[in-house]
Amino acid sequence: MxxxxxxxxxxxxxxxxxxxxxxxxxxxxxxxxxxxxxxxxxxxxESKKDSELNDEFMGLSVDELKAYAIENDIDIGNSTSINGIIKKIQEAKKKAGE
Structure with missing residues (x-):
């Protein structure tokens, strides 16, 4: 993208x-x-790494993304959309050096 x-x-x-x-x-x-x-x-x-992250989460619902964030201790703030939650997950993974 x-x-x-x-x-x-x-x-x-x-x-x-x-x-x-x-x-x-x-x-x-x-x-x-x-x-x-x-x-x-x-x-x-978009970088190739970001593109791969998007592919990893493609097709997941908001509830599934929220569950992933909880399981991985990722703060999604007030994000409620698929794109918003994925962005928060990407930011957390970049910060963690993944």
């Missing part, structure tokens, strides 16, 4: 089939990533 930063930091809408909110969109489509790079957007690509 790549985070796309629009030149207009306040842009909310759709560009090249990617939804943007406050200047930020996301896509994993490599062709679109290249398109954005050549059209003045800043692209923040």
């Amino acid at each position: 790549a985070k796309i930063h629009a030149p207009n930091k306040q842009y909310t809408g759709i560009s090249a089939s990617v939804g943007f909110a406050k200047g930020i969109g996301e896509t994993s489509d490599t062709d679109l990533i290249e398109w954005f790079k050549t059209h003045g957007y800043t692209v923040e690509e």
Whole structure:
């Protein structure tokens, strides 16, 4: 997954089939990533390690992710969405050096 930063930091809408909110969109489509790079957007690509972590948790429910966090003593704060919980897990694993 790549985070796309629009030149207009306040842009909310759709560009090249990617939804943007406050200047930020996301896509994993490599062709679109290249398109954005050549059209003045800043692209923040996910590291391979982050991608592997996302794959590890793909398909898990919110309850399953919460259970994983509890079992591994990971504080997910107020996160309630799948993406938010996965982000907290990723941050904890990076901090632990995994």
